[in-house]
Amino acid sequence: MKRIFSARRNALLPQQAVSRGAVAVAVAAALYAFSALAPNAFWAVVSPAFRASDALASGARSFLAGFGNTAALAARNEDLARKNSALASENEALRQNSADVTALVSAAGSGIVASVIARPPESPYDTLVLAAGAKSGVARGMEAFAAGGVPVGFVSEALDDFSRVTLFSSPGVVTDGWVGQANVPLTIRGTGGGAFEATAARDAAVAPGAVVFVPGPGQLPIGSVVRVDSDPLSPSVTLRIAPAANPFSIAWVSLRATGVPPGAFASSTAP
Amino acid sequence: MIRTIGMLSAFSSAIFFPWPMTACLALGMAIFEPWTPLAAGLIVEALYRPHAAGLPWFAAAGAAATAVAFFIRARLKTGIVER
Numbered sequence: 141m142k143r144i145f146s147a148r149r150n151a152l153l154p155q156q157a158v159s160r161g162a163v164a165v166a167v168a169a170a171l172y173a174f175s176a177l178a179p180n181a182f183w184a185v186v187s188p189a190f191r192a193s194d195a196l197a198s199g200a201r202s203f204l205a206g207f208g209n210t211a212a213l214a215a216r217n218e219d220l221a222r223k224n225s226a227l228a229s230e231n232e233a234l235r236q237n238s239a240d241v242t243a244l245v246s247a248a249g250s251g252i253v254a255s256v257i258a259r260p261p262e263s264p265y266d267t268l269v270l271a272a273g274a275k276s277g278v279a280r281g282m283e284a285f286a287a288g289g290v291p292v293g294f295v296s297e298a299l300d301d302f303s304r305v306t307l308f309s310s311p312g313v314v315t316d317g318w319v320g321q322a323n324v325p326l327t328i329r330g331t332g333g334g335a336f337e338a339t340a341a342r343d344a345a346v347a348p349g350a351v352v353f354v355p356g357p358g359q360l361p362i363g364s365v366v367r368v369d370s371d372p373l374s375p376s377v378t379l380r381i382a383p384a385a386n387p388f389s390i391a392w393v394s395l396r397a398t399g400v401p402p403g404a405f406a407s408s409t410a411p
Numbered sequence: 412m413i414r415t416i417g418m419l420s421a422f423s424s425a426i427f428f429p430w431p432m433t434a435c436l437a438l439g440m441a442i443f444e445p446w447t448p449l450a451a452g453l454i455v456e457a458l459y460r461p462h463a464a465g466l467p468w469f470a471a472a473g474a475a476a477t478a479v480a481f482f483i484r485a486r487l488k489t490g491i492v493e494r
Contacts, residue, residue: 161446164418168453175457193427261429263459296461304461
């Protein structure tokens with residue numbers, strides 16, 4: 141009997157003349173070209189998706205928090221209410237004192253407040269995309285500060301309505317600072333993922349917990365040493381530094397011109 | 412249909428999830444659609460890469476993963492045809 145050959149369909153073989161993947165690459169390349177040629181329009185189109193992502197994330201957090209231990213949540217709620225009341229009183233006293241100080245600060249003292257559209261870890265390059273651009277007075281080289289006046293990065297790109305902040309923790313970014321009460325000078329290197337590292341002499345005796353500062357109005361804390369890695373054969377140690385402001389949850393930043401030129405923050409490999 | 416949903420999930424995860432999740436989804440879909448890692452890398456670069464930066468690392472990694480996926484598919488395809 142003649143055997144009729146029938147080609148079995150294989151799930152791994154494409155079933156169309158033009159594969160979906162090739163179409164996807166063409167669309168992705170078009171998106172990349174769009175972002176390069178008209179970045180302001182590109183971000184105007186995609187920013188609603190990021191807003192929806194933030195809303196979804198906060199909704200999910202609220203939903204999952206409802207599954208927590210009720211007694212523990214009630215106790216934590218009471219503790220937070222007590223602390224909130226104490227902080228409100230302290231805040232009021234500080235507000236009275238700061239009224240005089242604010243009068244002495246220049247008009248650019250408070251800076252431009254901008255909301256964050258995209259942040260790590262969605263962004264793999266340790267950058268923030270802000271919903272404020274040149275029309276709001278944002279200029280390249282301005283320094284970005286998170287809550288509490290913690291410096292987090294600098295404006296590397298300013299479009300009409302949006303801007304991009306490169307974090308100090310971005311790989312390739314080098315910042316000068318110092319650590320601890322002994323003010324040991326450091327060259328702080330970004331390692332990505334919101335973290336930094338620096339090299340110090342073993343004799344400096346830098347311990348975990350030491351606060352790392354960068355120059356600014358006064359001295360500004362940028363993070364703290366969480367681990368000291370040492371090689372017995374080396375005269376220096378590597379300090380692993382965690383940021384003071386969590387870049388994964390920054391919602392607002394304040395932008396100020398601190399007078400440092402745009403290229404002064406970055407090494408030759410950074411934007 | 413499932414492939415299309417998988418690919419769209421990988422691309423949309425670049426906005427909704429951390430980039431390691433995007434990478435995992437893209438690599439998982441590479442078995443069925445080898446171009447997915449390259450497309451995902453280009454989308455990540457379009458969204459997040461500062462335009463004055465150096466090499467587009469994520470697009471390059473996507474291209475490498477796509478090349479590996481095509482190579483693996485070619486080996487599998489040969490094996491199936493010879494049977």
